[in-house]
Amino acid sequence: xxxxxxxxxxxxxxxxxxxxxxxxxxxxFAEMSRAALGEGELSGAMKELLAVAIAITRECDxxxxxxxxxxAQKGATRQQVAEVIGVxxxxxxxxxTVWGPRALRAFDEALAARSTS
Numbered sequence: 001x002x003x004x005x006x007x008x009x010x011x012x013x014x015x016x017x018x019x020x021x022x023x024x025x026x027x028x029f030a031e032m033s034r035a036a037l038g039e040g041e042l043s044g045a046m047k048e049l050l051a052v053a054i055a056i057t058r059e060c061d062x063x064x065x066x067x068x069x070x071x072a073q074k075g076a077t078r079q080q081v082a083e084v085i086g087v088x089x090x091x092x093x094x095x096x097t098v099w100g101p102r103a104l105r106a107f108d109e110a111l112a113a114r115s116t117s
């Protein structure tokens with residue numbers, strides 16, 4: 001199983017290349033993401049946790065990396081991530097048992113990176 005840092009590294013240059021080709025699209029997406037994931041009636045951490053559940057459902061490693069990091073940065077706990085993974089498993093069955101652990105590993109990597117920086 002590929003590490004989440006490897007996923008980030010794999011996607012970095014193609015993402016930069018794409019940003020050079022369609023900068024306005026990606027700028028718009030980034031603005032929408034900031035607005036959607038910012039503080040409101042739901043905390044930013046809760047919104048990141050929702051995004052983790054969706055990322056598991058969509059089987060998207062890049063999304064898992066981004067949103068577990070966001071959850072860690074916004075103060076989500078490992079237990080909260082585990083419970084979100086439980087909901088994703090309940091809603092997705094077997095695929096949730098594959099992608100959920102990937103999300104937990106990504107969260108653990110994000111916490112470790114945060115504590116060393």
